[in-house]
Amino acid sequence: MNKSFSLTRRTAVRLIGGATAATLAPFPMNAAEKESDAILRRAIPSTGENIPAIGLGTWQVFDVSEAPNERGPLKEVVTRFVQLGGKVIDSSPMYGRAEGVIGDLLSELHLREKLFLATKVWTSGKRAGIESMERSLARMKTKRLDLMQVHNLVDVDTQFATMRAWKEEGRVRYLGITHYVDSAFPEVEKIMRREQLDFLQINYSIIDRKAEERILPLARERGVAVLINRPFASGDLFARVRAKPLPEWAAEFDCKTWAQFLLKWILAHDAVTCTIPATANVKHLEDNMAAGLGKLPDEKARQRMVDYVAQL
Numbered sequence: 011m012n013k014s015f016s017l018t019r020r021t022a023v024r025l026i027g028g029a030t031a032a033t034l035a036p037f038p039m040n041a042a043e044k045e046s047d048a049i050l051r052r053a054i055p056s057t058g059e060n061i062p063a064i065g066l067g068t069w070q071v072f073d074v075s076e077a078p079n080e081r082g083p084l085k086e087v088v089t090r091f092v093q094l095g096g097k098v099i100d101s102s103p104m105y106g107r108a109e110g111v112i113g114d115l116l117s118e119l120h121l122r123e124k125l126f127l128a129t130k131v132w133t134s135g136k137r138a139g140i141e142s143m144e145r146s147l148a149r150m151k152t153k154r155l156d157l158m159q160v161h162n163l164v165d166v167d168t169q170f171a172t173m174r175a176w177k178e179e180g181r182v183r184y185l186g187i188t189h190y191v192d193s194a195f196p197e198v199e200k201i202m203r204r205e206q207l208d209f210l211q212i213n214y215s216i217i218d219r220k221a222e223e224r225i226l227p228l229a230r231e232r233g234v235a236v237l238i239n240r241p242f243a244s245g246d247l248f249a250r251v252r253a254k255p256l257p258e259w260a261a262e263f264d265c266k267t268w269a270q271f272l273l274k275w276i277l278a279h280d281a282v283t284c285t286i287p288a289t290a291n292v293k294h295l296e297d298n299m300a301a302g303l304g305k306l307p308d309e310k311a312r313q314r315m316v317d318y319v320a321q322l
């Protein structure tokens with residue numbers, strides 16, 4: 011695909027598909043309407059493909075043994091995730107056994123085709139990068155990954171060259187980069203300007219808002235889909251809010267819990283395509299998925315949310 015076509019398509023998707031996809035579906039009107047149909051979906055700008063806006067992270071929580079007491083809860087989490095309309099699962103060869111656990115569970119549950127699998131390459135050198143990506147395919151028990159990302163920008167130019175070739179060959183569908191700390195944003199910005207990325211994965215939360223200054227507007231401008239990692243600041247946010255009351259006005263945007271409050275705040279940013287909270291607990295998963303239902307806060311409400319959390 012030549013660049014001008016790609017840009018034209020991105021613009022068209024933003025103007026047409028993006029706007030429609032960013033509109034929230036209502037709560038199910040009756041019991042017959044499945045919860046999975048109601049979840050908020052957003053368009054990937056480079057193709058217009060829609061994905062559900064709540065995904066699933068796997069750092070630490072999926073790095074488990076084969077023991078039934080460790081695998082059992084994750085089997086429940088993955089099953090329920092798909093039942094509730096979830097699709098995007100994010101992993102990395104850096105997450106210990108996580109890729110293999112996902113591969114085992116998806117093959118046991120016959121769910122590969124229902125999921126959008128994202129993983130990463132986190133090594134230096136062309137040969138090592140290829141071997142790492144081959145291992146990811148084998149561990150995740152799939153012939154094609156939906157998204158391959160350069161983890162924390164490690165040897166980004168070398169890995170991107172291979173990833174582009176893999177995309178041509180159909181072994182990966184989308185390409186991206188990731189980082190998780192604000193100090194990397196200047197480098198992230200440079201790469202976003204020189205590469206036509208399909209995806210950027212970055213940190214953003216109600217107590218870590220730096221990405222909204224330059225990175226998120228640039229993603230919007232360049233037609234890059236955005237995955238948000240660390241939506242709960244890797245869990246730290248719960249220590250801050252857990253014992254505090256959820257404000258009554260959170261009901262105005264269909265929010266019943268702190269997890270929904272924190273996730274809806276992220277999803278209300280229009281450059282965000284999907285956020286990937288990690289959990290090994292099915293009740294937490296259900297709570298997180300509910301953030302993809304109902305209304306989102308408007309700009310005024312978002313600021314009120316920031317102020318409320320800041321004084322806790």
Ligand SMILES: NC(=O)c1ccc[n+]([C@@H]2O[C@H](COP(=O)([O-])OP(=O)(O)OC[C@H]3O[C@@H](n4cnc5c(N)ncnc54)[C@H](OP(=O)(O)O)[C@@H]3O)[C@@H](O)[C@H]2O)c1
Nearest residue numbers: 067068069188190239240241242244245269287288289290
């Ligand atoms: N450089 C990178 O590429 C990079 C860096 C960081 C993260 N990531 C990706 O982004 C994902 C998310 O980030 P993260 O794992 O750092 O942190 P996070 O999603 O902000 O927080 C995860 C923590 O929150 C807890 N939690 C989740 N839902 C909850 C709920 N409803 N109520 C109470 N507690 C809840 C989880 O524990 P429970 O298991 O008890 O629910 C877990 O300890 C990662 O898993 C990974 O896939 C990528």
